Structures are given as structure tokens and as C-alpha cells.
Amino acid sequence: MSAPVGSDRPFLNRRLAAFGTTIFAEMSALAARTGSINLGQGFPDTDGPAEIAEAAVRAIRDGRGNQYPPGPGVPELRRAIAAHQQRFYGLGYDPDTEVLVTAGATEAIAAALLALLEPGDEVIALEPFYDSYAACIAMAGAVRVPLTLRAPDFRPDLDALRDAITPRTRLLLLNTPHNPTGTVLTREELAAIAELAVERDLLVVTDEVYEHLVFEGGHTPLASLPGMRERTVTISSAGKTFSFTGWKVGWITAPPALVSAVRSAKQFLTYVSSGPFQYAVAEALALPDPYYEAFRADLAAKRDLLTEGLTAAGLRVFRPQGTYFITTDISPLGEKDGLAFCRSLPERCGVVAIPNQVFYDDVEAGATQVRWAFCKKTEVLREAVDRLRAL
Ligand SMILES: *Cc1c(COP(=O)(O)O)cnc(C)c1O
DSSP states (O other): OOOOTTOSOTTSOTTTGGGOSOHHHHHHHHHHHHTOEEOSSOOOSSOSOHHHHHHHHHHHHTTSSSSOOOTTOOHHHHHHHHHHHHHHHOOOOOTTTSEEEEEHHHHHHHHHHHHHOOTTOEEEEEESOOHHHHHHHHHTTOEEEEEEOOTTTOOOOHHHHHHHOOTTEEEEEEESSOTTTOOOOOHHHHHHHHHHHHHTTOEEEEEOTTTTOBSSSOOOOGGGSTTTGGGEEEEEEHHHHHTOTTTOEEEEEOOHHHHHHHHHHHTTTTSSOOHHHHHHHHHHHTOOHHHHHHHHHHHHHHHHHHHHHHHHTTOEEEOOSBSSEEEEEOGGGTOOOHHHHHHHHHHHHSEEOEEGGGGOSSGGGGTTEEEEEOOSOHHHHHHHHHHHTTO
């Protein structure tokens, strides 16, 4: 049995060899070991609405969802997802044939890519990538083609997108609002992308888990553009919108032929998941507008607080239009390598952040970028800002 010299994972196959451990594991362990404030991993430090947590408890007590729920998801949740798409975007989806509940957005991404791609197909994805994209494309045996978002604006280069499309391109993998840059694609950008998708007959998988965290203007689902509904798999999740990331309730909305394809892959991944939580998320989606407004306003204020603090600490801040992350440039501090910077940061000031370079194939393009999560309590962010003054 031959393993690459020095490999600590001799049994990992070639498709996954490059995806050993995620940076989040390393940095969260570092945070725990040094007692640092963890602005690395993007999970809220406050749970979502108490009445929604109660709804989950009630579902368990009432015996709803304690056994395998239906493969596509419980009807209450599928109806609530369809109603949500209608209420916020005027998009009509049939809860029985055009909605599929998944184990978080993570499974939705995996199932969509495993179901829709043939080995060798090319997938164009916005770089920096959310960390599961590259691994899932690899598991599908497909080839990722990055469309790099570059500082300082992190806008997609639409000419580069046109040039990147080849006869082997099967699918565009989008993410708006975009983690980690905070870019929210404009209607014009979405329209240009849509036009290319129609012209070149591409499928689109769009990860919209931060749909309710757009700070200026609103969120435009790609599926709402002309010609897109029939070729788009839209992904979202309860984790980010309702601050229950541990529940792992996600979903796709798409036309019946795409839903049934994704379901074929999904049934052999988890089959089903999160039974009682599905009932609770159905109630969450129906929360009145003030919930969504307060959620966004709270995070907008936290964005401003951390933006100010990072600026005062001497970093260049790229103000995010959406998500709960801020990307910064550390070069004004005389720093050249984000990974080294993040590894030394706990020692220097007791804060943990994530180097964006791990989300790039083109490591140079992200070498000096560092990401900070602001989905934390105000006093935690204040303390972090205080500590960062030591830089
Ligand atoms: C958090 C996140 C996910 C994963 O969502 P889950 O519902 O927790 O699986 C997917 N995509 C992006 C861009 C994310 O930030």
C-alpha cells in the first residue's frame, strides 16, 4: 500500500486528497486553546427565537417528526417554503413537486452537484468559494473553473465569465449574498449571468442562504429573472436566517425535473433528517415581517460596529453589502500573509479570524485577505474591537 510521503491521510482517495481538514477546525481549536474570541467560524452566539425553539420541543413531545419524515420533507414545511418564496419574491413553487427539504444547505449543494454533473463536466463558480463547493465538485468528478472576485470591489467580471464558458460547461454555481466577500450581485449582474445561462443552455445552482441579510436594497433571487426559473436550483436554509445552525434544515426550490434529480442523490445521502425541526422551521418561515426586519437591523448594526473597530485597528475594510462576514486587507499593517497573520493573532491579541486565501485556487488573489464574522453578541464584538487595538 503506497501513501504519499508525509501524508497524514494515507487512505483518502485522490478526489478528496486536497481537502484534508477545514481551516475552521484549525482556527476554532486555536480559539479554544488560547481562550480567544472566535470571529472565525460563522455561527451566531445567540439562539434564534424562543417560540421557534418551543415549537421544536412541542413537535418532539407531540410525536411529530420523531420517526423518518417523508423523503421530500414534511408537507407543513414544504408549504411554508413555497409560501416564503411567494411572499418575498413573488415566485410560485408547487410544494409537492418543486420543493425538497435537505440536511442544511450543505446537503442541498452536495446532492445538486452529485445529481446534475457528469464526470468531466465543468462548473463555473465564484471564487473565493464557500468551502464545500470545491469538495463537492470533486466528489462529483467534475472540474471547477473559478470566476475570481477581486479586491477592492469583488464584482464578477462578466467578460471573463463569457470567456470561461466552454462546450464542457454544464453548470454555474453562484452564491449571493456572497460568503466571504459580502458581495450582493446586482440586478444588472444577475441579468447578464442569466442571459449567458440561457444562451449557452447552462444549469444554475444558486446558494442564497444569506437572502435575509442584504443591508442595502433587497435580495433578488436569480430564479426570478427571465428564462431562469426552469434552469435554476435555488438553495437556502434555516440556519442563517433563524440562528439555528445546528438544526440543519435546508431546502431547494426548482422545477419538478430538477427537484426529482436532486432528490435521487439526496435519498442516498441522508435519506431524511431533522424531523421535529422541520415543523419548527415551518413556523419560523411564517414569522411576520418585523422578525426579518429586526434580524437584518441587528446584524447591520454589528457590521457597522466591527467595520469601525477593524478600521481603527489599521486594516482596510471592504464593507459587505450582505452576509455576516467582513473581508479585510491586512497589508496596511505591513502584513503579507493572511494565514500566518491568523495563526499569530490569538497570541498577539486574543482574537481568531479566517484567512480568505484558503477559499481561493488562486492563493495570491486572496493572500492578504482576512475574514471576520460579526454574528456575535454586541459585547463580544466590543471586546474583540478593544483587543484588536493592540495590532
Ligand atoms: C453556512 C453556509 C452554508 C451551509 O448551510 P447549512 O444550512 O448550515 O448547511 C452554505 N452556503 C454558504 C454560503 C454558507 O455560508
